[in-house]
Amino acid sequence: MNGDLTSSIRPMSRPARPARAAGAAWFSPTVLRSAVALGLLTSAAIAAFVLVGLGGSQYYTTPLAVRGYAPGHALLRPSGPAGQIFGIAGVALMLVPFLYTLRKRIKRLRAVGNLKTLLEVHIFCGIVGPVLITFHTSFKFNGLVSVAYWSMAIVVASGFIGRHLYARIPRTLRGTEVDRAEMEARAEALRGELAGLASPALLARIDTLEREALPQAASDLSWLDLALGEVRLRRRLRAFARACRRDGTATGPLEEVLGVMAERAKLLRTMAYLQRIKRLFDLWHVFHLPLVYVMLVIVALHVAVVVYMGYAGFGR
Amino acid sequence: MAGAAGRGRRWAVLAALVCVAGAAGRAEAQLGQLVSPGPLTAPHAGLEGLRNCEKCHEPGKGVTAERCLACHKPIAERIAARRGVHRNVTTDCTKCHVEHTGRDGELRPFDTHAFDHARDAGYPLDGKHATVAANCAACHKTRSFVALKAACQTCHEDVHKGALGPACETCHWVRAAFKDAMTTFDHAKAAFPLHGAHQRVACEKCHVDRTTFKGVKFASCADCHRDPHQNVFGGACARCHGDDSWRTSKVDHEKTRFPLEGRHAGVECAACHKQPAMAVKPPSATCAACHADPHRGTFKKDCAACHTVRGFKTAAPFDHAATGFPLVDKHAGLACERCHTRPARPPGVGATAIGSAAAAGAALALDFKGLGTACSSCHGDVHHGELGVACAMCHTPKTFAVTSFAHPGPADFYGGEHAGLACAKCHVPAPLARPVRTGAPVFSVRFKTATTACASCHADVHLGQVGPDCARCHTVAAARFAPVKFAHAATAFTLTGKHAALECAACHKKETAAFPAGRGTAVRLAGLGTTCVSCHADVHRGQLDPRCDACHSTDTFALKTYRHKNRALGSFFVGAHAAAACDACHARTVAPVAGGGPMMNFHVTTTCTSCHDDPHHGSMGNDCITCHKPLAPAERIPL
Numbered sequence: 001m002n003g004d005l006t007s008s009i010r011p012m013s014r015p016a017r018p019a020r021a022a023g024a025a026w027f028s029p030t031v032l033r034s035a036v037a038l039g040l041l042t043s044a045a046i047a048a049f050v051l052v053g054l055g056g057s058q059y060y061t062t063p064l065a066v067r068g069y070a071p072g073h074a075l076l077r078p079s080g081p082a083g084q085i086f087g088i089a090g091v092a093l094m095l096v097p098f099l100y101t102l103r104k105r106i107k108r109l110r111a112v113g114n115l116k117t118l119l120e121v122h123i124f125c126g127i128v129g130p131v132l133i134t135f136h137t138s139f140k141f142n143g144l145v146s147v148a149y150w151s152m153a154i155v156v157a158s159g160f161i162g163r164h165l166y167a168r169i170p171r172t173l174r175g176t177e178v179d180r181a182e183m184e185a186r187a188e189a190l191r192g193e194l195a196g197l198a199s200p201a202l203l204a205r206i207d208t209l210e211r212e213a214l215p216q217a218a219s220d221l222s223w224l225d226l227a228l229g230e231v232r233l234r235r236r237l238r239a240f241a242r243a244c245r246r247d248g249t250a251t252g253p254l255e256e257v258l259g260v261m262a263e264r265a266k267l268l269r270t271m272a273y274l275q276r277i278k279r280l281f282d283l284w285h286v287f288h289l290p291l292v293y294v295m296l297v298i299v300a301l302h303v304a305v306v307v308y309m310g311y312a313g314f315g316r
Numbered sequence: 317m318a319g320a321a322g323r324g325r326r327w328a329v330l331a332a333l334v335c336v337a338g339a340a341g342r343a344e345a346q347l348g349q350l351v352s353p354g355p356l357t358a359p360h361a362g363l364e365g366l367r368n369c370e371k372c373h374e375p376g377k378g379v380t381a382e383r384c385l386a387c388h389k390p391i392a393e394r395i396a397a398r399r400g401v402h403r404n405v406t407t408d409c410t411k412c413h414v415e416h417t418g419r420d421g422e423l424r425p426f427d428t429h430a431f432d433h434a435r436d437a438g439y440p441l442d443g444k445h446a447t448v449a450a451n452c453a454a455c456h457k458t459r460s461f462v463a464l465k466a467a468c469q470t471c472h473e474d475v476h477k478g479a480l481g482p483a484c485e486t487c488h489w490v491r492a493a494f495k496d497a498m499t500t501f502d503h504a505k506a507a508f509p510l511h512g513a514h515q516r517v518a519c520e521k522c523h524v525d526r527t528t529f530k531g532v533k534f535a536s537c538a539d540c541h542r543d544p545h546q547n548v549f550g551g552a553c554a555r556c557h558g559d560d561s562w563r564t565s566k567v568d569h570e571k572t573r574f575p576l577e578g579r580h581a582g583v584e585c586a587a588c589h590k591q592p593a594m595a596v597k598p599p600s601a602t603c604a605a606c607h608a609d610p611h612r613g614t615f616k617k618d619c620a621a622c623h624t625v626r627g628f629k630t631a632a633p634f635d636h637a638a639t640g641f642p643l644v645d646k647h648a649g650l651a652c653e654r655c656h657t658r659p660a661r662p663p664g665v666g667a668t669a670i671g672s673a674a675a676a677g678a679a680l681a682l683d684f685k686g687l688g689t690a691c692s693s694c695h696g697d698v699h700h701g702e703l704g705v706a707c708a709m710c711h712t713p714k715t716f717a718v719t720s721f722a723h724p725g726p727a728d729f730y731g732g733e734h735a736g737l738a739c740a741k742c743h744v745p746a747p748l749a750r751p752v753r754t755g756a757p758v759f760s761v762r763f764k765t766a767t768t769a770c771a772s773c774h775a776d777v778h779l780g781q782v783g784p785d786c787a788r789c790h791t792v793a794a795a796r797f798a799p800v801k802f803a804h805a806a807t808a809f810t811l812t813g814k815h816a817a818l819e820c821a822a823c824h825k826k827e828t829a830a831f832p833a834g835r836g837t838a839v840r841l842a843g844l845g846t847t848c849v850s851c852h853a854d855v856h857r858g859q860l861d862p863r864c865d866a867c868h869s870t871d872t873f874a875l876k877t878y879r880h881k882n883r884a885l886g887s888f889f890v891g892a893h894a895a896a897a898c899d900a901c902h903a904r905t906v907a908p909v910a911g912g913g914p915m916m917n918f919h920v921t922t923t924c925t926s927c928h929d930d931p932h933h934g935s936m937g938n939d940c941i942t943c944h945k946p947l948a949p950a951e952r953i954p955l
Contacts, residue, residue: 064354064417064418064421065417065418065420065421065422066417066421066422066425067414067417068414068415068417068421068422068425069414069422069425073414078353140353140354142352142353142354142355142416143349143350143351143352143353143354144350144351145351286327286331290327290329290330290331291331293329294331301351302351305351308375308376309369309373309375309376309378310373310374310375310376310377310378311378
């Protein structure tokens with residue numbers, strides 16, 4: 001599945017920078033972003049199929065009072081053939097992410113699978129499953145089971161936040177965290193590359209930029225900068241690149257210098273905030289996890305009532 | 317880090333427990349709502365709650381027809397009997413009736429316009445019922461459709477209070493209006509068959525309370541009808557009235573004391589026999605019983621002297637001569653109303669001649685008496701009283717225009733040139749601001765104030781040069797007022813010689829200048845002067861005495877003889893000089909004044925060179941007399 005995923009994803013993602021240094025691949029978040037993209041794309045396809053192919057756009061917009069007599073009711077109502085398939089498939093997909101949790105929690109499973117791949121599957125299912133469940137509800141949110149639905153919605157939303165935090169903690173290709181010494185070594189190596197490529201004048205300008213744009217001491221760190229600084233840094237780097245290209249003072253391989261410089265700047269920023277991000281990521285689990293259990297309990301109850309009352313037969 | 321993760325896990329478990337406990341707490345109260353897929357519709361609202369789920373849902377089977385019909389027994393009966401809307405139902409109820417769709421959810425969706433009431437409900441809605449077919453609630457007042465019976469009383473109130481029994485269809489029919497019971501009921505079979513206008517009377521006019529239909533009295537008209545004649549004619553209504561109409565066409569007016577003739581024949585009965593009192597007998601047979609008197613009593617009661625029944629306006633011939641004012645000439649052909657006009661109606665006097673409003677508008681309230689015979693009774697005085705009331709002095713009934721009038725004043729003034737003048741030449745008309753009576757253009761003419769002074773009519777063409785006494789020169793008798801009394805000798809300049817025969821205009825020129833009466837154009841009469849230069853031009857250009865009579869006379873302008881008056885020249889005018897023509901010496905020359913022109917030169921001296929050329933070119937000096945004498949040419953000294 002990993003092979004399938006990556007081969008189908010890569011053309012959609014931002015073109016990877018030409019391989020510059022063999023050891024730099026584990027800094028690229030391309031693969032993770034692609035799991036999100038594939039999930040959203042699949043969701044869009046499902047939505048298009050339901051709304052257009054199955055006449056959902058008409059059915060779901062019919063007022064509740066008379067929806068029971070709309071043409072799509074037999075098929076799309078929660079207990080109808082399509083509606084029930086949405087529900088069962090959605091719940092099934094929502095169970096898949098637990099594989100990632102189990103793999104992380106149970107020591108005996110350490111040898112099974114690749115943690116990074118499991119996370120991709122976790123994200124993909126966590127996006128597509130809720131979409132299917134949304135269609136299962138037929139946009140009616142009533143009773144206890146709606147609590148499960150909104151719990152799921154919160155979990156999914158927090159999942160996006162978590163993915164963002166996760167991406168900012170450098171990891172190896174296998175998904176294990178890179179330790180600080182390695183990062184510092186990498187930063188030094190990039191510095192050495194810059195010294196070899198850039199003229200002394202350009203190097204001085206780069207140093208000035210790093211001083212101004214990056215937090216230099218613990219007192220420079222702030223939560224606001226943690227949230228927005230990444231965007232600011234990228235904008236600054238782009239402006240610097242434009243300025244360099246325009247004045248033409250730089251000699252030698254300018255583009256390569258700019259690439260190396262950007263990578264180093266981002267790495268330095270990540271290192272500066274690594275401690276805070278890791279703390280945030282630990283806290284994040286508190287949001288992401290407990291509602292999952294609420295959801296599981298209620299869904300179990302929901303399924304029990306449905307089966308007991310005799311509605312588990314795909315609308316027979 | 318492991319510590320943080322462990323804390324996170326503990327928090328997670330705790331939060332999950334709180335949520336589930338909270339949900340369970342809610343479940344205590346409204347567990348049914350928590351597992352319900354949505355609120356029930358309004359009719360089933362009483363079935364909310366966990367304990368009621370299985371009243372409809374059968375575990376493992378969903379909603380079964382048995383559970384529905386356990387409550388909906390009338391429907392169950394109909395399904396069993398295979399009639400009504402559900403007569404062919406075999407499937408589950410939920411195929412057609414969807415629940416948990418909210419309080420306003422629809423349980424019985426069907427198109428009221430497409431519903432076949434005859435087939436599906438067993439009761440056709442036709443005739444007047446068809447108009448309410450789409451409005452179910454008009455009959456189905458409750459939610460249940462099956463509660464109604466197919467009897468009229470189910471929907472309609474029995475206004476007859478049971479007096480006519482339950483068989484409404486004896487009189488009423490769905491295809492006719494409910495009130496229109498007569499379409500079905502045949503009144504001819506009743507004791508009182510309806511004829512004529514009685515057939516159009518609404519039932520309740522006689523059957524007043526709509527419950528009493530039998531035993532209504534009808535022997536006498538008065539059983540139903542009121543007698544508007546207050547029993548004047550007794551009960552014999554049929555003598556005048558019939559079944560077809562209330563109009564009393566049967567009355568033969570000939571047999572009354574007032575046969576209807578002429579225009580009376582076409583008058584509506586009610587015009588004289590007025591409603592509503594139905595005072596059928598007018599008080600008397602006189603005209604005044606019906607007609608108002610537009611003449612307000614001036615003619616007593618003798619209407620027939622002028623009017624006939626053939627028409628109010630076609631009056632009988634009236635001898636106006638009997639009135640003391642015979643109508644002759646132009647007065648003869650006039651319409652009465654030209655003189656006998658309609659006066660303003662005093663308030664309170666009715667305008668009505670005959671009852672109808674149209675007649676009232678056309679009626680003329682004319683005053684015939686009290687109109688004077690004086691012209692001014694009818695004619696306006698165009699002279700505004702200036703000439704008094706003796707109109708006949710100038711006007712006659714033949715024509716208003718004045719054909720003859722002799723001025724009583726001085727005969728000589730009204731003779732001569734004045735004799736043939738039109739009146740208006742002196743009595744100048746001026747337009748009036750407001751035309752009187754006839755509206756024709758009438759003029760205000762001044763007669764009395766006109767005087768015989770010339771200036772009252774004539775303008776002074778001399779512009780004040782000769783004073784106001786025209787008669788000094790002019791007479792009325794002379795043609796065109798020629799100034800025959802004028803003699804030039806009376807002026808300071810008697811006309812003699814050639815002057816006597818001149819046209820006046822030769823000297824008295826017409827000019828435009830300032831005159832005593834103001835600036836204007838007139839013939840110059842006064843101030844012309846008596847000197848010659850007043851009229852004649854000075855051909856000598858001032859060289860000579862302005863008293864021309866030294867040389868010229870009025871007999872002829874030409875100079876006959878002249879003797880040089882200077883005695884000292886006696887020796888000069890001798891010999892050839894004495895016989896010389898004047899212009900031999902006084903040669904014509906060009907006047908040394910502005911404009912020039914020829915003139916005789918009188919500025920000559922007695923020196924020889926003044927006239928003669930010097931053939932010696934001065935070589936002999938200028939004392940010609942030494943050798944030459946002004947003698948005859950033969951006596952000249954040869955050269």
